[in-house]
């Protein structure tokens with residue numbers, strides 16, 4: 479049996495959801511946390527959710543930057559979170575370009591399947607939060623509750639998807655989730 483409380487996961491997109499959307503982020507200095515996202519992460523952690531980031535990074539597959547660049551960007555991401563007194567539990571990335579038809583590029587569920595091997599996850603009580611069609615698409619395929627944030631590309635995405643909730647930002651998304659806990 480699942481321990482319902484311990485296995486609730488918040489899956490989060492990175493760019494446009496936690497950090498500022500800047501196209502293909504290849505340099506550590508371009509990582510900029512969204513202030514409301516930090517508050518949202520802190521609120522969710524206070525409610526004992528685990529936070530797992532799932533990010534499409536096709537800039538690698540397209541040859542715009544290297545895996546090493548991506549590693550540095552992600553290290554910067556974790557460092558900035560730490561500086562703000564918080565963290566996420568794990569980050570998975572897909573480095574492939576769409577033409578590769580890999581199983582891990584959102585909305586495909588490969589990264590989530592990997593997370594299920596690494597964590598005990600109750601999908602029915604977990605959430606996917608992101609700013610793009612692919613994020614909501616993955617959430618729906620995996621039977622997660624879905625939240626579109628209007629940061630990043632979210633405003634443009636709004637008319638394309640039917641998430642369970644539309645939030646101005648990650649903090650508003652977190653507050654909505656906490657109403658249900």
Ligand SMILES: [Mg+2]
Nearest residue numbers: 491493494609
């Ligand atoms: Mg995004």
Ligand SMILES: [Zn+2]
Nearest residue numbers: 572580582583
């Ligand atoms: Zn992939």
